[in-house]
Amino acid sequence: MTATILDGNALSAHLRTELAGRVAALTARGVQPCLAVILVGEDPASAVYVRNKVAGCEKTGMRSIKDVYAPDVDPAVVFARIAELNADPAVHGILVQLPLPRHFDSEAVLEAIAPEKDVDGFHAENIGALMQGNPRFIPCTPYGVMKMLEAGHVPLKGAEAVIVGRSNIVGKPMAMLLLAQSCTVTVCHSQSKDLAFHTRRADILVAAVGKAKMITGDMIKPGATVIDVGINRLPDGKLCGDVDFESAKEVAGLITPVPGGVGPMTITMLLTNTLESAERTLK
Ligand code: NDP
Numbered sequence: 001m002t003a004t005i006l007d008g009n010a011l012s013a014h015l016r017t018e019l020a021g022r023v024a025a026l027t028a029r030g031v032q033p034c035l036a037v038i039l040v041g042e043d044p045a046s047a048v049y050v051r052n053k054v055a056g057c058e059k060t061g062m063r064s065i066k067d068v069y070a071p072d073v074d075p076a077v078v079f080a081r082i083a084e085l086n087a088d089p090a091v092h093g094i095l096v097q098l099p100l101p102r103h104f105d106s107e108a109v110l111e112a113i114a115p116e117k118d119v120d121g122f123h124a125e126n127i128g129a130l131m132q133g134n135p136r137f138i139p140c141t142p143y144g145v146m147k148m149l150e151a152g153h154v155p156l157k158g159a160e161a162v163i164v165g166r167s168n169i170v171g172k173p174m175a176m177l178l179l180a181q182s183c184t185v186t187v188c189h190s191q192s193k194d195l196a197f198h199t200r201r202a203d204i205l206v207a208a209v210g211k212a213k214m215i216t217g218d219m220i221k222p223g224a225t226v227i228d229v230g231i232n233r234l235p236d237g238k239l240c241g242d243v244d245f246e247s248a249k250e251v252a253g254l255i256t257p258v259p260g261g262v263g264p265m266t267i268t269m270l271l272t273n274t275l276e277s278a279e280r281t282l283k
Contacts, residue, residue: 003226003252006152008144012264015147016060019271023061026278033278034063035093035119035270036085040078040104041071046097053095056267062274065091071101078104079112086114092281093119093274098169116280119273122169130176137273142174144265145206145227146181152254154204154225156181162198164188164215164242165208170229174206195219207242217247226252229262 023033035057039050050066057064067081078096085094094117100106110118115125121137129136138146149156161183165171175185188198199205199219207215208229220226230242241258249255256262 003249003255004152005249006148006225006227006254006256006261008148008256008261008264011148011151012268015268016056016271019268019275020060022275022279026275026282027061029282031278031281032061032063032090033093033275034065034091035095035274036065036067036091038067038069038078038081038094038096040069040073040097041101043099046099050097052267053270056271057274060271060275062271063090072103075104075109078109082109082112086112086117089281091117092278093117093270095120095270117277119270119277120169121173121273127168127173130173133180137277138177138269139169139173140269140273141170141208141229141262141266142177143269143272144262145174145229146177147269148227148256148262148265149204149225152225154254156183156204159183159203160186160201161204161206162186162188162202163206163208164195164199165206165210165229167208170208171206174208178204178206209242211242212240213242213244215243215248217244217249217251220248220251222251223253224251225254226256227262228256228258231258231263 037050037053054064054066085091094113096109110122115123118126119137121139126136161178163171163174166187166189175187179185186198196219200221202224204225206227212232226248228241228243232240234240239259
C-alpha cells in the first residue's frame with residue numbers, strides 16, 4: 001500500500017482563496033495589508049523566495065514593498081530602513097530574507113524589527129510568546145506544517161512526534177507547536193545517536209535537516225505521517241526533500257512531496273500572518 005499524499009499546492013490554493021476574501025474585506029474598510037521584504041545580496045535561492053513572497057501578496061490583493069541591497073551594503077542603511085518601516089502605519093509585516101551576508105549581525109537585525117510587525121515570528125519576544133503558548137506570530141514553516149496535519153486529520157494528542165533538525169526557524173518552533181497539541185516530542189540533531197531508533201518510533205516524523213533523501217523507508221514506522229521540510233538541489237538541478245520519497249511512500253500512511261508540500265504552505269502562512277497583523281490594527 002502506498003501513502004496518501006498531503007498536497008501543499010492544493011491546500012495552499014484553498015487557503016489563499018479564503019485569504020483573498022479577507023484581504024478584500026479589510027481593504028474595503030480602508031486597510032490594505034502590506035508586507036515589506038528586505039533582500040540583501042544576490043543569493044539565487046533567496047531571490048526566488050522573495051519573488052514568490054511578493055507574487056503571493058499580489059495574487060491575494062495585498063500590497064508589497066521590496067527593498068534590495070547590494071551584498072556589501074553598510075548594515076546601518078538596512079537598520080535605518082527597518083526603523084522607517086517600523087514607524088510606517090501602512091506597513092503591517094516586515095521580513096528580512098535570511099541568510100544575510102557575514103558582515104551582518106543577523107540576530108540584531110531580527111531584533112530591530114518591531115515585534116508587532118515581525119510576521120516571520122523570529123523576534124525573541126515572539127519566540128517567548130510561542131514558548132508560553134500564547135503566540136503572536138507563529139513561524140511560517142512550522143505553522144504550515146500544523147495546517148497540513150490538520151488538513152490530513154492526523155491525530156496529535158499523545159502521538160509520538162519526532163523532529164529531525166533543531167534550527168530556530170523550523171525545528172525548535174515545530175517542537176513547541178506539537179508539544180502544545182499534546183504530542184510527545186523528540187528533537188534529533190547532528191549529534192543524536194542512532195537516528196533511526198528515534199525515527200522508527202514516530203507517528204509523526206518531521207524532517208528539517210537540509211540533506212537530500214537522508215530519511216529512507218526503513219527509518220519510518222509503517223503508517224506514520226511523514227512531513228518533509230527539506231529543500232535540496234540535486235546535481236541534475238531537480239529539487240528533492242530530506243526524505244527519500246520513493247522508499248518512504250511504501251511505508252508511510254501520509255507523506256508530503258517536495259516540491260509541492262511544505263514549501264507553498266510556508267508562503268501561505270506568511271500571507272496569513274501579514275493579514276492578521278493588518279486586521280489587528282482595527283482592533
Ligand atoms: P539548519 O541548517 O539551520 O538546521 C539543520 C538541522 O539539521 C540542524 O539542527 C542540524 O543539527 C541537523 N542535522 C544536520 N545533519 C544531521 C544529521 N546527519 N542527522 C540529524 N540531524 C542533522 O536548516 P533549517 O532548519 O534552516 O532548514 C532545514 C531544511 O529545510 C533545509 O533543506 C532548508 O532549505 C529547508 N527549509 C524549507 C522551508 C520550506 O518552506 N519548505 C523553510 C525553511 C527551511 P545541529 O543543530 O546539531 O547542527
